[in-house]
Amino acid sequence: MSLLDALQNECYQVEGIAGPDEERRRLLDLGVTPGEELAVVQSVPFGDPLVVMIRGMRLALRKREASWISVR
């Protein structure tokens, strides 16, 4: 499923990353790699961006960026 559908404060595993090459590469560089565990830890007013905890880092992702990340 998409990271957008993830429940807050539940732990998921990254399955894959879609999106344009350049953006995909940047997400991978930031450590959002398949197999890595992540959790949505905070929502922001408007629900966009969302704050994800991954590799011990808080990462603010726009919905557009989060929609490229599939999790399970």
Added chain:
Amino acid sequence: MHSLEVAPTASTTEAEQVLNPPFETHSQLSQLPTVCLTGAPNAGKTALMNALTGGSFHTANYPGVTVTLSRGKSKTEFGPQVLLVDLPGVHSTSAVSPEEELSCRVIEGRHDSVKPEVLIVAVDATQLERHLRFASFVARQHKPMVIALTMMDLLPRAQQTVNVRKLENAVGVPVVPVDGRTGWGAPDLMRALHRESEVGGSRQTILANLPDEPVSAYKTIRELLAASGALKKNNQFLLARDSFTARIDRVVLDRYFGFPIFFAILVGLFSSIFWVARPFMDLISWLFSQTGHLLIAVLPAGALSRFLAEGVVGGVGAVAVFFPQIIILFFLMTLLEDSGYLSRGAALVDRPLAYLGLHGRSFVPMLSGFACAIPAVLAARTIPSKRERLLTIWILPLMSCSARLPVYALLLGALLPGAAWKAGIALGVIYVSSLLIGALVAGLISRLILRKRTASMLAMEMPVYRKPLVRPTLRITWTRSSAYLKRAGTPIIVISSCLWLLSNFGLGSHQAASAEGTRAPLVAVSDLDHSFAAGLGQTIEPALHPMGVDWRVGVGLISAFAAREVFVSTMAIVFHVSEAADGKQSGLLENMRTATFLGTSKRIFTTSSTIGLIVFFFFSLQCLSTVSVVRSETGSWKLAGLQLLFYTGLGYILSSGVVTGLRFLGVD
């Protein structure tokens, strides 16, 4: 007192030369070996720079670099001195902002003027995997390198332990734990640096052999850390929910309280910029006017002493008066940045700003723009995508900078005499409109002109909250403020000196004959009415008719290109306000009220023409320093020139339109 005039093209070139001076101390400093400080953003590089140089580092424009780098000599007690250069933080070595690209070029040895012999990589101990991956990019260049392990004090909070010896063995590169904020570990780091520079970077390290491809690189690093026992950690998600940072985030990013808190912080910031700075600004302007009077009294009477007192001292004063505001702005911004709140603010406003084609990070430059456009343009560097960065820079001149404040105060005083509260409300409307119109311009341009969507990402790290330390914050504030003073001040002083000369000299043949029989010199000391500036003002007078003003106001408008607030002092000169009179502002208002077009009884400052002037100042880019900074930040005259023409043209057209429209409706 300075009033003046100059052809814009000539002065911008001049300003440009002053802005990018030849690299004066380069030859002397370049004899020292260069050491570059690199790392991911938020790795604590700036604090480390502070510790290694003992706080004495300066920003410098390297030739061929649009990004300013800080550099400084290492403290003498750390052994042989080296030249430390702080490179911008790098998130990712692929898709990159100009700052990141510069860092990568220097690290890969592809830069012409910054050639490091040794590299220090700042690695956040609580974020080992990500930061070690960047360190592996550095290690692949086979230069001597040392890892500075920062944020050790945060390890207990992150419930992790790092074994430095085991980590060093695992990566094959010297690792030195260091706390830049207290200076702890700095001598060890410098010792390791000197040892490493003797060994050279030829040895094959484990770090250098890591794959470049992110997925396998991260996998290898994790295995390496686990196998060596260098890192022990607890479940990070449990921690994420209950940590200090998570608790603050729940409040400041709350659905209902998030925005009120954000606006409260902005209001606090603004009030300090305007009200706390006020007494200091008054003191500075009093000091400069006293210095001017003193010079006039002490020096022999003559044009040169007046030039020094009015042109030079007055020009310096015009810049210095904004210094308290700039210091407060930079201090509070640095505090917000170091505490970790700034990235939360950017996340909060990202959605509305993205709708306008801007970026969450655009809010910092826009905010700074209300103090001064120059630091604002510089602050736009942190915006990763070029399109969003240029669009942000494009709307910055609309933000109502504080140089406009004295002008608005004067014009509103003329428009709404005797009712301070009405002028206050009008000023509030002007400030809010400048933000709204900026948003409108950004929205229109991104919808109509830049329609092709290019890569744009937020993907922004939100660092943990930390208590900012006072001394490093003050140090950084000072570095940034003095860099601003140099950058903005030099052109303003040069331009206002030139304008002083133009308004105090004129063609000799136009002056009243001094003595019988002597031929008038070609150029002579002149009063303003017969000066070169007046000549220029009279030349452009036909263009000023639609705005409903005469050449004397035109001289003021042109002189405002040095700095907008110069308009006020020029008005005082052209409308012959006597210096001696107490309360010059009220004297000026009185003279403006009775001023008529020469030879007629038609008043100049009517309701319509005063509103027209406010509209003109609202839009017009009357600040050659901004033009020059935009040029150096974007690397070409194209955007800077287009911006100057667009806003000044828009100001002229709208102002003429407003005056004509009001007069058509019967408002004089």
